[in-house]
Amino acid sequence: AQRVTQPEKLLSVFKGAPVELKCNYSYSGSPELFWYVQYSRQRLQLLLRHISRESIKGFTADLNKGETSFHLKKPFAQEEDSAMYYCALKGGGYNKLIFGAGTRLAVHP
């Protein structure tokens, strides 16, 4: 079955601390994975996609097929990073996305 698991509902860190938001997936084919972010009172927006191997707002994510993971990392968290983060897997055709339950990141001053 296709599934995305984000084990942490809430991740609370202090400003300047490293951040790692965990994402594990279950998929039989070659996965396409994404991270979406939702800031307070804003719409969901694409943060990263594994296929482009980019770094956005200091965040990176590496696809590890052996561990079936796509963890999101940032070396030094900022208060403006506080948001809800969703990991998503493209699966089932027609560009359908399967989302994880989300992790709320809270960065404290």
Next chain:
Amino acid sequence: NAGVTQTPKFQVLKTGQSMTLQCAQDMNHNSMYWYRQDPGMGLRLIYYSASEGTTDKGEVPNGYNVSRLNKREFSLRLESAAPSQTSVYFCASIQESNYGYTFGSGTRLTVV
């Protein structure tokens, strides 16, 4: 440069009432989607439309119907609202060559 526009932004319904959530995109995208967002469950796909004139069920279609009126518009209808349909509803669209969804701002629906 509106992107994806959803109306209304907020709605309160009584159990048994019906309503239609509207979604329109101005990016000439082929595919459109309706998701619901619930705490602890992430976003779950209700219905999608791969192209104009086609619609298909997603993960949680019960209690909903959709219409792809034209390439721009994709509406979601609740025929007889139930408290279990209290949620935030998001519409999204994507072009085939673009891997990222563009989301609307959401509709917060409460059924009492």
